Amino acid sequence: MRILLAVSGGIAAYKACELTSLAIKSGHELRVVMTRNATRFVAPVTFEALAGYPVLLDIFQGPEQGAVDHVAWAQWPQVVAVVPATANILGKLACGIADDVVSTVLMAVPDGIPVILAPAMNTNMWLHPVVQRNMSWLGAMGRYRTVEPVEKRLACGDSGPGALASPVDILSTIETAPLRVVAPLPPGATESAAPGTSS
Numbered sequence: 190m191r192i193l194l195a196v197s198g199g200i201a202a203y204k205a206c207e208l209t210s211l212a213i214k215s216g217h218e219l220r221v222v223m224t225r226n227a228t229r230f231v232a233p234v235t236f237e238a239l240a241g242y243p244v245l246l247d248i249f250q251g252p253e254q255g256a257v258d259h260v261a262w263a264q265w266p267q268v269v270a271v272v273p274a275t276a277n278i279l280g281k282l283a284c285g286i287a288d289d290v291v292s293t294v295l296m297a298v299p300d301g302i303p304v305i306l307a308p309a310m311n312t313n314m315w316l317h318p319v320v321q322r323n324m325s326w327l328g329a330m331g332r333y334r335t336v337e338p339v340e341k342r343l344a345c346g347d348s349g350p351g352a353l354a355s356p357v358d359i360l361s362t363i364e365t366a367p368l369r370v371v372a373p374l375p376p377g378a379t380e381s382a383a384p385g386t387s388s
C-alpha cells in the first residue's frame with residue numbers, strides 16, 4: 190500500500206517515526222511530508238532513513254525539481270495519514286487554508302483517497318469548542334476518518350483525552366481504509382508517474 194504520512198508539529202511527532210518503521214516492516218511504501226514546526230520535534234533525516242526516501246519540506250524546493258511537487262505527492266498515495274494532527278493543521282484543513290507544504294498537499298489529495306487523522310494535543314486544546322467543531326465538520330465531509338486520541342497522562346503533565354493513539358492502532362486503521370477502486374488501464378497505457386516510484 191502507498192502511504193503518505195503528513196507530520197505536524199506536536200510532541201507526539203516521534204511516534205510517527207515508530208509508525209513509519211512499523212509500516213515499512215509490514216511491506217508498505219511510505220513517503221513523508223512535514224511541517225516546518227514538525228522538524229523542531231523530529232529531524233527529517235530520521236524519516237528519510239526509516240522510509241528510504243527524501244522528506245518533502247517545502248512547496249517550492251521539493252526533491253522532484255521541475256515538478257509541481259504538492260500535486261504529484263498528493264496524487265501518489267493510496268491512503269494519507271496525518272500523524273500527529275495538531276490543532277493548527279486540523280483548523281487549516283477544516284477552513285481550506287493551504288499556506289504550507291502539509292496543508293497544501295492535503296488540499297490537493299484527490300477525492301476518494303482516504304485521509305486518516307490522528308489528532309494529539311493537550312486536553313484543553315482537544316476539548317476546545319473550535320477544535321471539536323472542526324473535527325465534526327471534517328467528519329461530516331466523508332473524506333476524513335479519525336483515530337481518536339486516547340486518555341492518559343500527557344507530556345504537559347495534564348491527564349485526560351488528547352494523547353496520540355498507538356502507532357499499531359493507527360496502522361491498522363490505515364490498512365483497513367477503503368481503497369479507491371481504480372479501473373484497469375487500457376492495453377499499452379502506463380500509470381501516471383508517481384514521485385520516485387513506478388508502482
Ligand SMILES: Cc1cc2nc3c(=O)[nH]c(=O)nc-3n(C[C@H](O)[C@H](O)[C@H](O)COP(=O)(O)O)c2cc1C
Pocket residue numbers: 196197198199200201224225226227274275276277278289309310311314
Ligand atoms: C513542546 C511543544 C509541544 C507541543 N505539542 C503540541 C501538540 O501535541 N499538539 C498540538 O496541536 N500542538 C502542539 N504544540 C503547538 C504547535 O507546535 C503549534 O500550534 C504549531 O503552530 C503547530 O504547527 P504545524 O501544525 O504547522 O506543525 C506544541 C508546542 C510545543 C512548543
